[in-house]
Amino acid sequence: MTGPNPSPQQPSRGVRRRYRGPVRLQGDRFYENSTTDQRLLENSDDGGDWLHKDPWRVLRIQAEFVEGFGALAELEEAVTVFGSARLKPDSAEYAQGVALGRALAEAGYAVITGGGPGAMEAANRGAKEAGGLSVGLGIELPFEQGLNDWVDLGIEFRYFFVRKTMFVKYAQAFVCLPGGFGTLDELFEALTLVQTNKVTRFPIILFGSTYWSGLMDWIRGTLVDRGTISPEDVELLHVTDDVAEVIEVITRSSEELLHPRHLTAEPQ
Template sequence: MTANGDEPVRRARKPFPEKRKGPVLLRRDQVETKTTDQALLDTTGPTDWLHTDPWRVLRITSEFVEGFGALAKLPTAISVFGSARTKPDSPEYQSGVEIGRALAEAGYAVITGGGPGAMEAANKGAVEGGGLSVGLGIELPFEQGLNEYVDLGLNFRYFFVRKTMFVKYSQGFVVLPGGLGTLDELFEALTLVQTQKVTRFPVILFGSAYWGGLVDWLRSTLVAQGKANPDDLDLFHVTDDVAEVLKVLEEARKPQGTQA
């Protein structure tokens, strides 16, 4: 109460910039536009990077150690990728929720990039399904932060460390409609399967209308011109059915030689 007995007037809090650099939270004047990845990869500036790169190895190592330590006891998990720009009222968002819920109810942990959009949808579904909802965030010039449905969250400075965690602790990928980041994860997974760096790793593209053009291009251009083998198209599965997603994942878990 104020001195005259009136309720105090609550002023709206002004928005301020906020950013995470790994486990570090920066706000207001402390926010930087340059990311740790950029500092590592950018060699066009001063040559002092020649003297600091050896020390960066320790930070990179620490990210691997933290990631391995936090995720080592995960149950069987599936990573779900998709656009951060997917709107909550869109059919794609609802599909993400349904997939996350179905995965959790089937006993899987759900791993996403921890951001908004399709990632949030899958994490939300995992929570609704009573499963473990995991978010692996990344330092970006524009802060996304971990969505509110993440139960176990890690923030990484380096993309390559984060990517290692996705592959090491997932038993398959479900890929919702997304942009360049989603395509990056998709084609890295396909390359790892093609080169047998990972085996029996299902990659499922959800949304035939969205992915159809890409699949047609792979078939009519990539394969037709001999840049890939026809059987490389069998490295992924396209569907619009959540039940089929679970079926493909379960088939991949069966011992080799087991008949359906």
Template sequence: MGIPEGETKPEEQRLGPVLRRRDQVQPGTTDQRLLDTEGDSEWVHTDPWRVMRIQSEFVEGFGALAELPSAISVFGSARTKPDSPEYEAGVRIGRALVEAGFAVITGGGPGAMEAANKGAREAKGVSVGLGIELPFEQGLNPHVDIGVNFRYFFVRKTMFVKYAQGFVVLPGGLGTLDELFEALTLVQTRKVTRFPIVLFGTQYWKGLVDWLRDSVVAGGKASERDLLLFHVTDDVDEAVALVTKETGK
């Protein structure tokens, strides 16, 4: 197909919502390019194609999680050992959240995430894992009952916030800190409301809290009231009470 022999190239071309004129007019039609089996596959790496994949991830996530009961997201390190006190705390928190009437959402990986999912499953609650595609593949832990794997961190983080009423943050590394500060920023800027954040493990989080108070707030980079955006505790019952108190349950 394309332009028949002897005909001139049109000066204006409409391709759906896109208008092309003069030298930007393309030969052929959209259907022709779709059905043409020749050519390379570089188009699957273009930004417009990525937009479609991003859109599909949102659709899959929303579809899988839309009917979840009230839920709490639990974060923590994938490197937490199964025989550690932190792992046992994660199991107890997952169990206690289910007993309080909540589903449990984690990143779906091993360590602290697995612990919270395990506690939720043992309590016969809804155990959710939102995984992420990484070079070092972890896979979803065996205690996840509803699992969704994502390519893009920002889509995954949207799901953590959209389908949870609060966060419990166990000791963790850079990924955990990323999720924590994302949540703190959303609450501080009022992008989300009524969203309690609990840091579990006073000794672990002490250095961070001291730095926020003595450097960030003292240096005028945040206000004193920003330190009220989160709570710190070592008590499982207190953590659950703090993270669920504003949900009305």
């Protein structure tokens, strides 16, 4: 005698699942090998259909900005944490991410990540376990993804550039755990925004001196030596292995923004 048929609400493991903005799609019938970003940016010979499609895409982009601003407008002081989605839960780097998220929450900061697994999950987990606010800003990808289970406030975006705006707009600092191309992309975008005064100067911290040492050597030994950046630009990056130092750097920066020291001329 066989048991009851599986409930349709409980799909077996391995079922394709993806998100298109706030919409969850599950099953092979919805699978696509492209993303909204890709379809926006690619140049295809569609007979000029883009002339009619792209103006309507602007409304969807606008809607994503409105949704993000609305959800995060009342966010308390926050720190954005970047890092690899490939870090394993049993790795030392994952444990450091949990400790970092916990310390940030205990210091009164909400923790914002990309909402995925690995380093992002670690920071969200540490924040949530410490009773802080854990925020995840996800992105549509062509493979299975979704927000990790430690996110309290989560938003799924279609467009990378909208998501990046939210990372910057609502953060008082960036902390980069070991990561790959995505982490480097966010890191150098933040550096450029600070270097060009597009955003108020705020700390950009590289956590893990051994991991980041090669990059720092290249920045000093190639970029500075060749004159493509100024020596003082290196000071935009702070490298540490100490969670307490991360909190100290961020707190000191926040206090300086609240109470700037104005230089006054000596009386003649």
